[in-house]
Amino acid sequence: MLEKEIADRGLPTKNNFGLNLAVNLMENPNPESKQDGRVARTHATRRAILTAARELILSGENEPRAIQIASAAKVTPRTLFRHFPDMGSVYCCLVEEAESGASKVMDEPFPESSESNESARWRELARVVCDRRVRVYESLLPLYASKIWEQYRGDSARKARHSRGISRRRQRLKQVLPQRVRDDAILFEAIDAVLSIDYWLSLRRDQRLSVRRASQVVRQAVEKLSS
Numbered sequence: 001m002l003e004k005e006i007a008d009r010g011l012p013t014k015n016n017f018g019l020n021l022a023v024n025l026m027e028n029p030n031p032e033s034k035q036d037g038r039v040a041r042t043h044a045t046r047r048a049i050l051t052a053a054r055e056l057i058l059s060g061e062n063e064p065r066a067i068q069i070a071s072a073a074k075v076t077p078r079t080l081f082r083h084f085p086d087m088g089s090v091y092c093c094l095v096e097e098a099e100s101g102a103s104k105v106m107d108e109p110f111p112e113s114s115e116s117n118e119s120a121r122w123r124e125l126a127r128v129v130c131d132r133r134v135r136v137y138e139s140l141l142p143l144y145a146s147k148i149w150e151q152y153r154g155d156s157a158r159k160a161r162h163s164r165g166i167s168r169r170r171q172r173l174k175q176v177l178p179q180r181v182r183d184d185a186i187l188f189e190a191i192d193a194v195l196s197i198d199y200w201l202s203l204r205r206d207q208r209l210s211v212r213r214a215s216q217v218v219r220q221a222v223e224k225l226s227s
Contacts, residue, residue: 046083048073050097053090054143062146063091088151095152098143099165102136106169110176118178125176126226129195130219137200138211144197145205181226194221 052072056064066087070077084090110125143149170192174182181187193199195218203214 042083045073045075045079049075049080049083049090050094053094057094057146057148058142063148066090091148092152094143095149098140099161102140103165103168105132105136106172108132122176122178123223123226126222127219129173129176130215130222133195133197133200134211134215134218137197138204140197141201141204145201177226187225191222191225194218194225 049069053064053069056068056072061068066077066080069090070080073080080090084093110128114124137144173192173195174188177188177191181191200214200218203209203217204211207214209217
C-alpha cells in the first residue's frame with residue numbers, strides 16, 4: 001500500500017534507501033519549515049522571558065529572581081536556563097535591548113519643519129527632541145532606577161558604549177540648537193542637563209510629577225534657557 005502510494009507520487013522505491021527517503025519526504029514534505037518553526041518557538045520563548053522580566057521590574061522588583069520570571073513567562077526555570085545561561089545574561093539582554101530601542105528613537109530623522117522663520121523652526125525641532133527624550137526615558141525609567149542598570153554599566157566596554165551614546169545624543173542636540181546657543185558652552189550644558197535621563201528621573205521619582213507634568217517642565221526649561 002505504502003509502496004503503491006510512493007510509486008503514484010513518482011518517488012524512488014528501488015531500494016531501502018530510496019524507500020526510506022521517500023517515506024521521509026512524505027512525512028516531512030518541507031523540512032525547512034519545521035526548522036523555521038523551531039526557531040520561531042525559541043524566539044517566542046526568549047521574548048516571553050524578557051517581557052516577563054521587564055514587567056516584574058516595572059512592578060517594583062528591582063532584581064527579579066529566576067523563579068519569578070519563569071512563573072510570569074509561563075515556563076519552567078529549567079526552560080529559562082536553556083535559553084539564558086544565567087540571570088546575568090537575562091539582565092544584560094534586557095539592558096542591551098533597551099539601549100538599542102532608545103538609540104533607534106534618538107536617531108530618527110528630524111521631520112521637515114513647517115516654519116519659515118528660523119527661530120520658530122529650531123524651537124519646533126527642540127520640541128521634537130523633548131518629546132523623543134520623554135518617550136525613551138519613560139520606557140527606560142524602571143530599568144535605569146534598578147540595580148541591574150548599574151551592574152550592567154560596571155563593565156568597561158559597556159561604559160564606553162554608554163559614553164558613545166551620550167556623545168551621539170549631544171551631537172543630535174547641536175543639530176537643532178541655533179549657533180548662538182551652541183557657542184555658549186555653559187548654556188549648552190544646562191540645556192543638555194535638562195534633557196538628560198537623570199533630570200527626568202528626578203522629576204518622576206523624587207518630585208513625583210506625572211508624565212504630562214514632567215514633560216511640561218522639560219519643555220519649558222529648554223524654552224526658557226534658550227530664549
